[in-house]
Amino acid sequence: MSRMIGFAPRLADLVDGVDLTPEAVSRLAAIALMQAHITAEALTDVVIPSLEPSKRGFATSMAGRIARREIFTDQFLQDLEALNASLGVEIDRGTHVYWHGDDNHVRGGYRSIFVEPNASALTEAKGDLAMLRDTVLAALCGARALHEAGFDFKT
Secondary structure, eight states, rough: OOOOOOOOHHHHHHTOOOOOOHHHHHHHHHHHHHHHHHHHHIIIIIIIHSOGGGGGGHHHHHHHHHHTTSSSSSSHHHHHHHHHHHHHHHHHHHHEEEEOOOTTTTTTTEEEEEHHHHHHHHHHHHHHHHHHHHHHHHHHHHHHHHHHHTOTOOO
């Protein structure tokens, strides 16, 4: 799993100003495959063990599709979105906001947030899934744009 700390830029910001060439699209595909490897590790090491047994099927299926490199489809992108949304629900379940009363505080206390360890780990995995979605989407859009412009990929 990636260990990025702090701000992670959107992929659109990273490729802004890059000429769309077959070489650039192949680099985007390579980045997507690398991110798929990172995401597969996050799924098998963090997500699947953190979920209740009855909720592991979809994540296990997605890990299998990644292992088979079946990632460059619109259906895969939709399924990534669905998995990311379900992880958001699990993260919300493990995040607790409460009031910490303090007589010495100007407002009489302050709001605190407690995040269970599983929810914290799922948050990082959710970021890996989002990056995979962005990289796959960039590769697909780049390939489609070249195809629409008349580029022949078979040469």
